[in-house]
Amino acid sequence: MALSCSVSFCMLLFSIFSFTCSNAKLDQTSLSFPLTALPLSTTKPHIKTNPQFRTLSSSSSSSSSSSSYNLKSSFKYSMALVVTLPIGTPPQLQQMVLDTGSQLSWIQCHNKTPPTASFDPSLSSSFYVIPCTHPLCKPRVPDFTLPTTCDQNRLCHYSYFYADGTYAEGNLVREKLTFSPSQTTPPLTLGCATESSDAKGILGMNLGRLSFPSQAKVTKFSYCVPTRQTRPGTPTGSFYLGNNPSSSKFRYVNMLTFTPSQRMPNLDPLAFTLPMQGIRIGAKKLNIPPSVFRPNAGGSGQTMIDSGSEFTFLVDAAYERVHEEVNRVVGPRIKKGYVYGGVADMCFDGDASLIGRLIGDMVFEFEKGVEIVIRKERVLADVGGGVHCVGIGRSERLGAASNIIGNFHQQNLWVEFDIGNRRVGFGEADCSRLAK
Structure with a gap:
């Protein structure tokens, strides 16, 4: 993305139905997620500008290298790619745009109506809201300049505005991704959007220290985007976290x-x-x-x-x-x-x-x-x-x-x-x- 930031357009859409894992040993762990496409409603390129501004750990108390976890996914290409991830304890599936051009990851936290129900913090035992006194709420954190203020509850409030007029704002929080009872990420810093103009969140994948790869210690990931119009229906591609056999x-x-x-x-x-x-x-x-x-x-x-x-x-x-x-x-x-x-x-x-x-x-x-x-x-x-x-x-x-x-x-x-x-x-x- 640009303007000392990043430019996001339409992305890949994923839906997780189930996951499996085997963890006899940490270095033998594997995760597999079937993923499906969701359509976009936009009629023009979706432009998002990030304003100024690696394998997963086995538990909240430990971390591992990317060789320890390998996640393979398939997805169907519909011009916008959004990964659905299991957030919280117990996990709630949340749609997040996969974006290698931005840093802050954020999820929807305000819509309680299916089928696009967003994350409900009250249902997660690992959810933590960052207070105004936290160092991340200071206006000048190295390599991460994000407009933050103190809300009426003395919690850290952020605002994210994009070039196409869309926006997201809410509180900075800490939360895990829970792939199974024995396999989670450490608590990650995320945005929990209480207001937004988009139905999906963002999975920030750039090189910033608060990006998903940096926080979850993902040192390698890859994807294979299929052609748009080769066969009837929505074409399907592949996504890996960790080593790629190809x-x-x-x-x-x-x-x-x-x-x-x-x-x-x-x-x-x-x-x-x-x-x-x-x-x-x-x-x-x-x-x-x-x-x-x-x-x-x-x-x-x-x-x-x-x-x-x-x-x-x-x-x-x-x-x-x-x-x-x-x-x-x-x-x-x-x-x-x-x-x-x-x-x-x-x-x-x-x-x-x-x-x-x-x-x-x-x-x-x-x-x-x-x-x-x-x-x-x-x-x-x-x-x-x-x-x-x-x-x-x-x-x-x-x-x-x-x-x-x-x-x-x-x-x-x-x-x-x-x-x-x-x-x-x-x-x-x-x-x-x-x-x-």
Whole structure:
């Protein structure tokens, strides 16, 4: 997400029906969750901006490395991915948007009406509300700047506002995730939203010390996003916490890291920042200097990968070259004066497969020869009404100065976030078949 923050779009939706575990020994533990899709009601890209601002432990009193727990899930892709997690003691299933671009995780705590009933704190023995006197309620916690105030009960109140006008506010709390009576996370710092404009919470997965991976000691996670329109029905993909059995086939690129002295106005130091090198369209390498994809002296130009962002966004110096090439090969077919969701203006009526063939494959290039290849069949996104758009927008229209690779350009691709080794891995796959 951007503006020294993160940008969230539509995400993956998960529903947990059951879970199993075996824990003869901690290092043999495994968890399995079947997951299903829920539809989105939005008619445009869902933009959420996080304002300024690893394996699970076996119990509340101990922790373990990511090799101790492996969680495998399947999910169905409906443009927004939301994981349903067991929160509290005993557990209550809560929908939370999986977002690698933000830090604070929060759940709904105000709606008591099914079928979207939110978390009921009175039913959990492990629920704890953070008071105003707690250090986390101070206005300047290192790497976590969140507007907090004291409410009338002397409890820590937070407010979260997003770029698309949605918001969440409530109290900061401590609560566990309970996978079984013998397997829980430590108490995690979460937001408990008493007011919000969205029906789902957020699972913050970035590099911040209060993110879910940091607090739950998850050092590695991965997902495989299926293509949207390959088969009838909603396609299903896979999600892992812990080691991925396919990782021997992945190609890795080291993340860029930043010291406190490098904290710049337009930089999000907690994002998964990648050393992108260039873009190819068809057989043509676009004339974009690699420096365009790196943070400049003010932090602009950072390239981050975001599970929560639907589309990809580029700074002007890169976007203009993409637009020029698309215009060169299919210019007369561009839908004049049309901008989808206020961000995407390379849109078309008519035969999407023909336009895709004319544009050709698109490739994002990284260091060490690592590439994300977007096949010509997946260059265009169906945005409804017979209109298809190249899934790329101008980041300046978000008020951002960053390059953001969204989940539209992660289809049929394993993406592994190896936090322990400060790297991100990619591996092409038929994600729908993997989940079967």
